[in-house]
Amino acid sequence: MWWGMLLVAAVLTVLCDRASAERVKVRIFSNVAVSQINISFDLGSYTLLGDDGVVIDTMLATGRSVAVQASGNKMLLSVDGHNLDAYSTLQFIASDSAAILCLNPRNASQRTYEGNLSFRSRSGRLEMVSDVDFETYLAGVVQSEIYGGESDIYRVQAIISRTWAMRNMKKHAADGYNFCDHVHCQAYHNRCIRPEIMLGTVASSGETIVDHDGNLIETPFHANSGGQTANSEDVWRAAVPYLRSVVDTFSNGMKQSEWTKTMKADKWLGYFSKTHHIDINDKALRDSLLSFQQERRRATLLGVKLAKVRSDLGLRSAYFSVEYNEARGEVTLHGRGYGHGVGLSQEGTIRMVRLGIAYDSIIRHYYHGAMIHNANTIQDIVKMEAMTQQISTIIEEDKVAATQTKSKKEDWLGRLFRLRDREDREEVYDEKKQDLESDWRYAW
Ligand SMILES: [Zn+2]
Numbered sequence: 299m300w301w302g303m304l305l306v307a308a309v310l311t312v313l314c315d316r317a318s319a320e321r322v323k324v325r326i327f328s329n330v331a332v333s334q335i336n337i338s339f340d341l342g343s344y345t346l347l348g349d350d351g352v353v354i355d356t357m358l359a360t361g362r363s364v365a366v367q368a369s370g371n372k373m374l375l376s377v378d379g380h381n382l383d384a385y386s387t388l389q390f391i392a393s394d395s396a397a398i399l400c401l402n403p404r405n406a407s408q409r410t411y412e413g414n415l416s417f418r419s420r421s422g423r424l425e426m427v428s429d430v431d432f433e434t435y436l437a438g439v440v441q442s443e444i445y446g447g448e449s450d451i452y453r454v455q456a457i458i459s460r461t462w463a464m465r466n467m468k469k470h471a472a473d474g475y476n477f478c479d480h481v482h483c484q485a486y487h488n489r490c491i492r493p494e495i496m497l498g499t500v501a502s503s504g505e506t507i508v509d510h511d512g513n514l515i516e517t518p519f520h521a522n523s524g525g526q527t528a529n530s531e532d533v534w535r536a537a538v539p540y541l542r543s544v545v546d547t548f549s550n551g552m553k554q555s556e557w558t559k560t561m562k563a564d565k566w567l568g569y570f571s572k573t574h575h576i577d578i579n580d581k582a583l584r585d586s587l588l589s590f591q592q593e594r595r596r597a598t599l600l601g602v603k604l605a606k607v608r609s610d611l612g613l614r615s616a617y618f619s620v621e622y623n624e625a626r627g628e629v630t631l632h633g634r635g636y637g638h639g640v641g642l643s644q645e646g647t648i649r650m651v652r653l654g655i656a657y658d659s660i661i662r663h664y665y666h667g668a669m670i671h672n673a674n675t676i677q678d679i680v681k682m683e684a685m686t687q688q689i690s691t692i693i694e695e696d697k698v699a700a701t702q703t704k705s706k707k708e709d710w711l712g713r714l715f716r717l718r719d720r721e722d723r724e725e726v727y728d729e730k731k732q733d734l735e736s737d738w739r740y741a742w
Pocket residue numbers: 469470477478479480482483484
């Protein structure tokens with residue numbers, strides 16, 4: 299009975315979170331001070347609204363351009379080269395989910411995004427917030443956070459990123475949006491432009507990682523564990539039951555598996571002397587520092603947390619052994635892995651997928667005792683399967699015509715969104731189905 303109640307409560311919690319997660323607001327260019335930007339329109343059309351929702355333009359599409367320049371807390375607006383008023387707020391509203399904006403800031407690289415976009419100016423700096431479909435945002439995050447090729451690699455990352463996002467939905471509530479686009483939250487540096495990434499994200503829809511009580515877990519990840527992951531308390535403070543050190547040979551032999559760093563022995567010893575007050579004239583202590591070995595991951599060296607040594611000295615990982623070259627007065631640190639080592643190893647994941655290991659086994663390998671929760675309804679699953687089928691077809695067709703250049707309207711994402719929009723419209727406006735079919739042929 300109790301268990302039943304708990305389970306119902308857990309499922310409801312997940313479903314409520316899910317309902318609120320259909321769209322998210324993400325601050326973009328959050329770590330770049332942008333004061334001037336040009337906006338063009340790659341696909342679909344946009345309506346531009348000014349202060350109090352006053353309509354400025356309703357037909358912003360390919361071939362047209364908008365420039366926004368911050369001026370104190372106002373913005374100077376120019377459309378197609380004509381200067382208009384100064385505004386306090388500007389909003390670009392997309393005509394449908396296939397619409398794509400192209401943003402060209404004066405001092406940063408070009409990016410493209412789907413969804414609506416709002417502008418404010420704070421002391422001469424533009425604050426841009428993208429209002430986007432949650433799953434579309436996730437696909438962009440996955441593209442920014444992991445490399446690979448197989449869609450299951452992206453599926454694992456999507457489940458981790460979705461779990462994190464649903465757990466941290468209020469992270470920037472005080473700022474008026476959900477997330478920033480930097481590693482403080484999750485990297486979101488462009489719209490997803492690769493179909494395999496969208497395939498992995500869509501295939502994972504509804505899936506999150508929960509503990510035995512049904513609560514969403516913390517999902518830390520890192521580039522490479524070096525062959526063994528770390529316990530959470532060895533890096534941070536709390537011992538978390540599902541963030542246990544596990545042997546992870548899958549991370550060996552990958553891009554970030556090993557590193558070395560050579561420095562003067564005086565610098566190495568001096569660090570422990572100055573920062574941690576270790577008596578380096580004591581021969582036993584000195585020898586410990588100069589001959590430190592980690593066959594298996596250790597948490598400390600002479601009582602000093604290795605995670606602290608890593609951050610103080612800017613090392614790639616805390617999993618290293620020390621080799622002393624007396625003749626040269628140098629130490630060489632032979633390190634393994636890249637990152638804090640807690641939770642999931644991305645390169646271990648890539649290797650496991652390539653070895654044919656299932657995505658849920660990979661997640662259970664790195665998050666000890668955790669489970670995948672699937673919040674999908676039957677209807678969701680049917681929709682999701684239809685969509686993965688469509689994306690798989692697009693990927694196959696792209697392979698056949700690999701050298702063929704495509705217009706933006708033939709871009710896979712445009713195709714996919716148009717397919718999806720058509721289905722949505724058909725559901726809502728069944729009587730007009732015939733008209734829509736002819737519109738459809740016209741559009742294609
Ligand atoms: Zn943030």
